[in-house]
Amino acid sequence: MCPNVRLRMMKFQSLLRQYWPTVALFAFLLASWQVAVSAGGIREYLLPSPLAVWNALWHGDTAWAQHLWVTTLEIVGAFFLAAGVGVALGVAIAWSPLIANALVPFLVFVNTLPKVAIAPLFLIWMGYGIFPNMLMGALIGFFPVVINTAVGLSQVEADMLDLGRVFNAPKWKIFVKIRIPNALPYILSALKITATAAVVGAIVGEFVASQRGLGYVIVTTQSSMNTSVAFAALIWISVVGLVLYGAVVLLARLWAPWAEGID
């Protein structure tokens, strides 16, 4: 056998060895859930069986593609908004003590506000639409990025900075060549939190004000008692969340391979 293929098989086998308990447990839970519902006579609007959820996913009359698209847009938009604004603010804070003194107390205050409580205000200010929900996601997710960016940029070994000074590097160059790469693992690890927060924010936004989206679907099931649809929406939400999270993890591995296993 070609060694490459053998290596891959070994890798697969070790993955299997590591994860078979997870898979087995999951299958067991699904099966007992199904049995409990169909044999135990639990009414479907209280707890739908896995099969009912499966049906709602593929055969129901919910326009999943449309809702999925809207919510994905909100989540991804929120993520990039939070990442962009967070990094920019973090850089500004690390660059100038004046900016830091001006911004940090304000940001800390904003962060202590329960963002969910602001959502109704967003409705008043911006009405229905994708953007306010995006903003809600960004608002919940940007703070860790600011903090980690600022910390990563400032917590550079003194010796490394001396190294830059020995070669008479200007401040901006030390920033670009030493501080920013040093901050990269910090930023990426904050983005993992942001990926999760963006999901929460978008859904909360949809709960409060929306006419489309997976959060909207869940809200409508409250009155229709169509619980299996709510479960199906949950599955879609977690799929979007997992894909985004996985993308960030992959990015971290690609961009900061030297920091493997830091978070």
Add this chain to the structure above:
Amino acid sequence: MNKELIGLDRVGMTYEAASGPVEALAGISLSVGAGEFVSLVGPSGCGKSTLLRIVAGLRPATVGTVTVAGRAVREPIPDIGMVFQAPILLKWRSILQNVLLPAELAGKDATALQGRAQQLLDMAGLTGFGDKLPRELSGGMQQRAALCRALLLDPPLLLMDEPFGALDAMTRDDMALELLRIWGERDLAQSARKTVLFVTHSIGEAVFLSDRVVVMSPRPGRIAADLRIDLPRPRTVELRASEAFGRLSLDIFRALTGRVGAAGTA
């Protein structure tokens, strides 16, 4: 002595630490000529690293004056190569990229220096490690990479803080010979050579390399002795076995320990 390159006049350094002031150096007066190879030896904590940082302009001395090439040192001085006591490689850059860092930081064309960087790596026995990350190298290999980095821009002044400290004895001797070759021991007149200020804990290394060995006292560091090493150049490995080499080593040992004639019992 040649024209003075480094001049220290009654230099003192007191750190303001959280636990109170720490006097690291006191009354250091030293003159190093252009092209001279001067080693600093002294007990741990006597202020050798501090002295190098002051000369480099990384830290201001708290008292006294420091000049390099006739100019008072107030900020980091240009055109030096510095080897810190720790390798301080940027962990996200490959070894080759680390060696090229000085060119990038100084705004020089790094790609044009790739060939030279590669040569330096070969010289340091790091052939084939150019594209590895620092964490994939041993401590001694990292130290050699740091040496290559300091040499990249061919600086006329080298400040080296125990550059061979993490190396095994054999590699250490090889690197010492390489350093002398780069310094221009064989092919350059003294005035055309680099000026080297070299910190080491090895008496043998100091004698083997230097024109002068400056011995420092325990903290606060003062100059306890300043010995001229008048051994012939180019230095050879055989020289280490000579009687003159042994005598000079003993002198340094005595100056270090402050003992007279007690070397045999140490």
